[in-house]
Amino acid sequence: MGSQVSVDVGSMHVVIVGGGFGGMAAASQLQAMNVPFTLVDMKDSFHHNVAALRASVESGFAKKTFISYSVTFKDNFRQGVVVGIDLKNQTVQLQGGEVTLIHSQVALADKELLPCVRQEVKEILLRKGVQLLLSRCHFVSLPAPLPGLLRFGSTGERVSNLEELPVNEYREYIKVQTDKGTEVATNLVIPCNGIKVNSSAYCSAFESRLASNGALQVNEYLQVEGYSNVYAIGDCADVKEPKMAYHAGLHANIVTTNIINSMKQRPLKAYKPGALTFLLSMGRNDGVGQISGFYVGWLMVQLLKSRDLFVSTSWKTMKQSPP
Numbered sequence: 380m381g382s383q384v385s386v387d388v389g390s391m392h393v394v395i396v397g398g399g400f401g402g403m404a405a406a407s408q409l410q411a412m413n414v415p416f417t418l419v420d421m422k423d424s425f426h427h428n429v430a431a432l433r434a435s436v437e438s439g440f441a442k443k444t445f446i447s448y449s450v451t452f453k454d455n456f457r458q459g460v461v462v463g464i465d466l467k468n469q470t471v472q473l474q475g476g477e478v479t480l481i482h483s484q485v486a487l488a489d490k491e492l493l494p495c496v497r498q499e500v501k502e503i504l505l506r507k508g509v510q511l512l513l514s515r516c517h518f519v520s521l522p523a524p525l526p527g528l529l530r531f532g533s534t535g536e537r538v539s540n541l542e543e544l545p546v547n548e549y550r551e552y553i554k555v556q557t558d559k560g561t562e563v564a565t566n567l568v569i570p571c572n573g574i575k576v577n578s579s580a581y582c583s584a585f586e587s588r589l590a591s592n593g594a595l596q597v598n599e600y601l602q603v604e605g606y607s608n609v610y611a612i613g614d615c616a617d618v619k620e621p622k623m624a625y626h627a628g629l630h631a632n633i634v635t636t637n638i639i640n641s642m643k644q645r646p647l648k649a650y651k652p653g654a655l656t657f658l659l660s661m662g663r664n665d666g667v668g669q670i671s672g673f674y675v676g677w678l679m680v681q682l683l684k685s686r687d688l689f690v691s692t693s694w695k696t697m698k699q700s701p702p
């Protein structure tokens with residue numbers, strides 16, 4: 380995706396719901412290609428959650444993990460919680476408001492429209508309470524972490540005496556009990572939340588396309604099954620691979636290519652999950668990993684990831700400088 384490429388998109392407009400690793404990468408690529416888009420996120424900043432654990436223990440690091448959407452995407456960013464998608468009327472419903480999608484036939488992006496007419500139409504509609512005008516809902520990305528159930532290891536057992544346990548505190552003896560009767564003696568209890576796909580924004584619109592984990596069933600082009608103009612990327616795409624920021628970025632590349640290809644009536648590009656790539660940082664100077672089936676030692680992991688946990692990559696993608 381070259382930064383100077385400009386694509387003639389007619390009156391098409393892409394709506395990206397969720398500015399996580401997938402949505403932010405897609406928005407950056409569309410912006411670079413001058414493809415009209417609107418990014419909607421409930422937060423005002425992209426959160427580089429990969430570095431969240433370091434932010435929780437290293438003073439001053441947290442501010443490096445939040446990157447303002449509006450600085451990068453300006454008026455193409457809209458803050459709000461998406462509570463529903465009306466496919467028939469092409470509207471994305473926000474909590475306490477609505478993004479209105481006007482079909483391309485009457486879109487304000489129509490090249491034939493005089494700028495003064497366009498401006499006046501905008502002003503009239505804004506006066507009437509229409510909050511945003513877009514021409515076409517092209518793709519949807521709706522992944523979101525939610526606190527998961529507290530589980531006991533990977534056994535599927537739930538801790539039953541959590542409220543009585545001293546957390547994050549060393550003790551000579553702590554007894555942890557589970558709902559299946561297991562008892563474990565330990566010295567330290569650290570509560571950990573898992574994450575799961577939050578499908579609340581799209582579950583009613585795409586009820587028949589939900590996988591058992593709440594993700595959206597997609598075809599090889601990452602289009603939601605049965606919808607040629609709706610794509611799912613990142614954690615909310617039901618692709619048989621681990622849920623990772625790295626994969627969300629790869630999905631974004633495929634989807635932006637396919638949006639362009641579909642406009643130019645070129646064949647779409649298929650997404651093929653690759654061999655597992657995993658870099659596990661353990662502090663700034665340590666870690667271990669695996670790339671395409673090969674072991675990667677601490678030095679490589681330290682150089683590639685542990686020092687800044689890819690924070691600078693996100694700032695670079697959003698064309699901003701870290702604090």
Ligand SMILES: Cc1cc2nc3c(=O)[nH]c(=O)nc-3n(C[C@H](O)[C@H](O)[C@H](O)COP(=O)(O)OP(=O)(O)OC[C@H]3O[C@@H](n4cnc5c(N)ncnc54)[C@H](O)[C@@H]3O)c2cc1C
Binds near residue numbers: 419579
């Ligand atoms: C602590 C932690 C460490 C991790 N470490 C790594 C790692 O080292 N390497 C790696 O590859 N992956 C890692 N991951 C996983 C990785 O972060 C996820 O796979 C990745 O964030 C998925 O990207 P995404 O774009 O699908 O969704 P997300 O990044 O989760 O973004 C979803 C976005 O959608 C928004 N949103 C959700 N619902 C709505 C709604 N209804 N309305 C408006 N906005 C909405 C959210 O605000 C959010 O900005 C880690 C995850 C966590 C939590």
